[in-house]
Amino acid sequence: MSAVLESPAVVAPARAGSGSVWAAAARRFRSDRVGMVSLAIVIVFLLIVVGAGLGIIAKDWQVEHAVPDAPPTFLGPAPQTESISVAAPSGPNVDISAVDPLAPRYKEWDEAAKKYQTKAATRAETLPFGADRLGRDVLAKAIKGAQVSILVGVSAALLATAIGTLLGALAGFFGGKVGDFLEWLYNVFTAIPGILLIFAFAAVFGRGIGSVVLILGLAGWPGIYRLVRAEFIKHVVRDYVRSAEAIGAGNVSRMFRHILPNVSHVVLVQLSIHVVGFIKSEVILSYLGLGVRVDQVSWGTMLAEAQSDLILGHWWQLVAATAMMAVFVTAFSLMTDALRDALDPKLRGLE
Amino acid sequence: MAAYLIRRLWQMVPTLFGVILLVFLLFKGFGGDPAEILGGLNATQAQIEAIRQQLGLNEPIWVQFGIFLKQIVTFDWGRSWATNESVAHLFATRLPATLTVMIPILILDTLLSIPFALGVAYVRGSLTDRSIMVLTTVALSISFLVYVIVGQYVFAFQLGLFPVQGWSDSVATNLRQYVPLPVMLAVFVSLAPTTRLYRTFFLDEIGHDYVRTARAKGLTEKTILLKHVLRNAMIPILTNVAVALPGIFVGSFLIEVFFSIPGLGRELLLAVNRSDYPVIQAFAIYLAVITMVVNLTTDVLYTLVDPRVVLK
Numbered sequence: 001m002s003a004v005l006e007s008p009a010v011v012a013p014a015r016a017g018s019g020s021v022w023a024a025a026a027r028r029f030r031s032d033r034v035g036m037v038s039l040a041i042v043i044v045f046l047l048i049v050v051g052a053g054l055g056i057i058a059k060d061w062q063v064e065h066a067v068p069d070a071p072p073t074f075l076g077p078a079p080q081t082e083s084i085s086v087a088a089p090s091g092p093n094v095d096i097s098a099v100d101p102l103a104p105r106y107k108e109w110d111e112a113a114k115k116y117q118t119k120a121a122t123r124a125e126t127l128p129f130g131a132d133r134l135g136r137d138v139l140a141k142a143i144k145g146a147q148v149s150i151l152v153g154v155s156a157a158l159l160a161t162a163i164g165t166l167l168g169a170l171a172g173f174f175g176g177k178v179g180d181f182l183e184w185l186y187n188v189f190t191a192i193p194g195i196l197l198i199f200a201f202a203a204v205f206g207r208g209i210g211s212v213v214l215i216l217g218l219a220g221w222p223g224i225y226r227l228v229r230a231e232f233i234k235h236v237v238r239d240y241v242r243s244a245e246a247i248g249a250g251n252v253s254r255m256f257r258h259i260l261p262n263v264s265h266v267v268l269v270q271l272s273i274h275v276v277g278f279i280k281s282e283v284i285l286s287y288l289g290l291g292v293r294v295d296q297v298s299w300g301t302m303l304a305e306a307q308s309d310l311i312l313g314h315w316w317q318l319v320a321a322t323a324m325m326a327v328f329v330t331a332f333s334l335m336t337d338a339l340r341d342a343l344d345p346k347l348r349g350l351e
Numbered sequence: 352m353a354a355y356l357i358r359r360l361w362q363m364v365p366t367l368f369g370v371i372l373l374v375f376l377l378f379k380g381f382g383g384d385p386a387e388i389l390g391g392l393n394a395t396q397a398q399i400e401a402i403r404q405q406l407g408l409n410e411p412i413w414v415q416f417g418i419f420l421k422q423i424v425t426f427d428w429g430r431s432w433a434t435n436e437s438v439a440h441l442f443a444t445r446l447p448a449t450l451t452v453m454i455p456i457l458i459l460d461t462l463l464s465i466p467f468a469l470g471v472a473y474v475r476g477s478l479t480d481r482s483i484m485v486l487t488t489v490a491l492s493i494s495f496l497v498y499v500i501v502g503q504y505v506f507a508f509q510l511g512l513f514p515v516q517g518w519s520d521s522v523a524t525n526l527r528q529y530v531p532l533p534v535m536l537a538v539f540v541s542l543a544p545t546t547r548l549y550r551t552f553f554l555d556e557i558g559h560d561y562v563r564t565a566r567a568k569g570l571t572e573k574t575i576l577l578k579h580v581l582r583n584a585m586i587p588i589l590t591n592v593a594v595a596l597p598g599i600f601v602g603s604f605l606i607e608v609f610f611s612i613p614g615l616g617r618e619l620l621l622a623v624n625r626s627d628y629p630v631i632q633a634f635a636i637y638l639a640v641i642t643m644v645v646n647l648t649t650d651v652l653y654t655l656v657d658p659r660v661v662l663k
Contacts, residue, residue, distance in 0.1 A: 188369030191639040193597055195604065196619070200374065203623045203631050204382040276492075283494050284605065288620060303496045310504050322497045329492030 035338025172232025
């Protein structure tokens with residue numbers, strides 16, 4: 001801090017660009033080195049997600065490239081060791097066509113079989129990152145899994161934030177009967193333990209990516225609602241809102257054009273906190289079989305397979321899924337911390 | 352105090368009604384047809400119709416809601432669709448196993464993270480503090496699943512220090528044999544977030560004026576932390592424990608699934624997989640009631656911990 005004050009060169013552009021809160025926040029964020037590195041990692045992951053979604057990378061994750069459970073190595077397969085071969089039996093083949101009842105039809109079947117072409121697939125003995133029990137490339141799987149897990153986490157967080165913000169805005173802005181009703185709804189949703197709520201939704205909504213997004217979004221809004229409501233209660237009596245009312249701004253306009261931009265930093269931070277939480281939840285739901293369908297892959301289903309693989313000593317799938325997830329979630333958490341510090345300097349250093 | 356209790360209990364009524372309504376509407380509106388779930392794939396139309404008749408599914412919706420309310424008030428949830436076990440019995444027999452695992456987890460987690468957090472707060476701002484914070488962030492970003500999978504594999508399967516999974520009828524045997532590994536793993540996982548949180552509480556207190564005064568009169572940093580800061584930080588810590596308290600009834604369903612512990616969480620997951628609606632509905636409402644009662648109890652207990660809190 002003191003370094004900034006001492007150097008006039010740094011202070012000058014800061015003053016010049018102090019037009020908006022967002023510009024100031026962006027400047028604070030840029031000066032946070034950890035935050036910038038995490039942001040870069042998150043962007044790389046988002047590019048991977050987009051790439052996998054468009055089918056540019058990891059498109060053939062379902063293709064069996066290698067032998068089942070091919071071990072991970074960059075060196076290629078180990079040379080075959082000489083094994084003692086059993087001598088092939090010598091002597092003529094015994095002709096049993098006289099007694100074989102199927103013998104007359106062998107020719108016919110051979111002709112029929114020629115109509116279908118079979119391609120001899122060459123299966124690699126090893127892959128750089130190993131293969132799962134079907135011989136699919138673990139790296140491609142982890143990338144495809146990243147796409148599903150991150151997409152679900154982000155969509156669910158967007159849904160929860162949208163519900164929470166809308167209801168919080170209504171409750172904080174109108175108060176009275178509307179506020180009481182929404183408070184009641186909040187109390188109802190928080191009275192049921194979170195995981196139970198998720199299970200109850202899972203029981204009725206069934207499986208699939210859409211269901212997981214819906215389940216997590218519907219179960220996850222109360223926290224955001226509470227914070228947004230508190231902000232709206234604080235802002236609704238402020239002068240700028242009253243002035244807006246005086247010049248004839250309607251309820252909707254005051255709520256979403258005037259107040260919302262002023263509380264959007266709270267919303268943004270909550271959104272990014274929930275992304276991390278929901279990715280973890282999706283992994284657990286998919287592990288339990290309540291998440292994505294069997295023809296899809298997510299980090300959770302990879303971990304579910306990895307559990308039985310591990311007993312056989314096949315550790316690479318576990319490591320791939322864990323490492324991908326750990327890097328992304330760590331980067332995202334650190335980015336969230338930096339974002340919160342940049343948007344709300346009062347909270348700096350609290351956690 | 353009595354007036355406060357009565358008012359709080361009175362306030363629970365609309366919330367509880369809301370929980371019941373939510374559960375009812377959720378399963379009525381979005382869940383599959385119970386008659387078809389119960390009848391199975393080979394049921395004829397006549398059989399399904401008979402089941403509908405029996406469950407009262409042909410009645411108007413408010414009559415069905417009445418039946419649902421009556422079930423709740425009389426504690427007669429009927430039987431599980433999958434096992435034909437009475438739901439109340441199911442709940443009562445699964446709860447002890449969950450508590451056997453969850454109570455040690457909560458106690459150990461709280462007792463271990465207080466000294467850890469205090470230690471980290473003592474060296475705040477130093478390299479140790481920052482490394483621990485980064486380490487906990489990384490530790491937190493690895494899924495709980497991974498810790499349990501690897502922990503079970505290493506400690507139980509490879510090293511053979513504990514049974515891989517299992518449960519017995521005797522509480523003593525359970526505590527001695529089957530509980531240690533799940534508890535150890537769960538505490539290990541929850542230690543990172545709890546330590547982080549408690550550190551925040553300690554740092555909050557350290558910023559207060561009384562700490563400056565204590566320093567000014569020449570107390571050592573250790574005395575300040577142990578005598579003044581710790582005591583004041585106990586209030587948010589206890590709040591946090593209270594918030595976590597209802598959770599011990601749901602249990603860590605993952606722990607129960609991994610270690611085959613016949614607790615509530617595992618039963619609930621089975622019920623979800625079998626579309627066993629009565630069990631899920633009953634568990635949701637029972638646990639909502641328990642949560643509300645535990646919260647009220649905590650609020651009352653506050654007055655004992657912090658004389659400044661006045662219930663009104």
